[in-house]
Amino acid sequence: MDSMRSDLDRIRLELLGEYEREGTVDIAEWVSKHPEYREELLDYWIWVRGTTRLDDIEEPPPAPADDVAEAALQRAIQSVALGPGWLEDAVSDPIDAGELEELGDALTEIRQKPYRFRGRAPATFRRSAVYAWIAISLNEERPRATRLATQKVAYLLEQGLKPGLFRDHRRMPLGPYDSSAKYRDAEPIAVKKRWMTVEGAELKPGNQSSEAFEYARRYVRNADVARELIRLLGQLSDDELETLATVDWTARPLAKASREITPRTIREALSRDARWKQKVEKSNFTISAIRQALSWLERLQFVEPGEAGD
């Protein structure tokens, strides 16, 4: 995943370099050279086109007289002594806290009501429609909807709305994962119905994608709230979703045992888990990455307020 991202990063930098040299870019050529990054390169070019080239910058607007640059420098200096966590905290939250809290209230209200699906559609069909809808919606929110992202969002949707559809997740190297969705029902059915297509690890809308939503909305208890949850989770990277789902999974038994839930106790729990102990070495499981995930979970009311912190 990391090498894929750095490869894409390098290609986008090369594209920007060509724009800086030539003043334009033929995106058709770039896409034909790198078809695996078709959407990413197109989206990037939409943002690059028309920007002032570096050599043409003559009179930039004055920067506001504030302490933004100074504060960032001070954090960088502190991070030399205290660790890179100081820098991670400097970048603002990709998800708006107010929106998360609002959504958390709505999810809690829905969860508190008793629910039992009363239709005739088999569980495998329902799982498939909702899974495909998640993948299709993620395609609208982020450059690519990976299986990893779809799986994690399905897991979190189950925790948020309890529709009783995604309860087969197991601890896998990249976090909670439901292999039956890939091999047995959700993906095979969705592909057969042409709701989505699978290209390697990427899930894309199929030519009957709108049908998936027509079905899925009946199975998620509240389609508007589910859509909002998917939309917000769609702002997170694969790494962040892995962290969020894994931290949620790890926090639940701690909460059940009335144990303190902090970045430290989560890392301790991960270290004790044979399957997940290597996660603590990863950059998306640092104290500050876990702290961030706990803060999102607390706002979503997945983790009870007052338990998360540090």
Place this chain on the structure above:
Amino acid sequence: MDLQRPPKSAEEIDALPAFGTDECAALVRARADEFHPETLVYLLREAISAFDTSLVESCGRALIGQRDETGQWSGGYCEGIIMTVARDRGLTRDEDRLHDFRSDVHGEMWKAISAGRAEKPFWEERFGLALKHKCIDVARKHRRRAQRRESEVSVENCDADPPASVTIDDAVLGTLAERQLLDAIRNLPGRQARAAFLVWVEGRPVQGSSGDSASEIMGVSPRAVYKLLEKARAKLAEHPIIRPMLDDR
């Protein structure tokens, strides 16, 4: 690690006394403002590895510039690029958004510098390009965040309307209108934005066989492109300035 440093930066680095010596530290402190940004990033990474916070501060200040007595920033290599991208992408119109944008760009820049040359070599090869790239990424992230707040394309998101009482040259109006169209397109959901951009902004045909049509570039059928354009048109038609432009497309 073999980096393709700009020749002037490579010369500066070659001329430095051995890192870690008092002579080197004294020279850097005295001349940091004269160094090219790629040299400063090299020095910052060396200083970070050596836990030399004092040198990090000297080079960091040379990189970001200084505030003068009026509080304005001068010198450095960052704010000119950051503020130009902010202006180009309409972020200077809202004080809070500009603040968040600058704050995130500075934060991301320091993360990239701290990540080291093996992970982020480009910052020592072409600092300006790497910083602009980061600015664009942050601007995109902020736009996605703003989209969630404004569920549909709104006039506020686009550049100000040309005043009705002033005669504007057609070419200028054309440029302004194109900027507004592009700005509105960036607010559309991903696939609609790609289709609208390729067909309406770049003027590409929907279908073709030479590899440069919208359907070929997007890797979807021409029918899918038409459907996406239909959806995009419906969304953009709510915009009073954009609507007449779409009638011609």
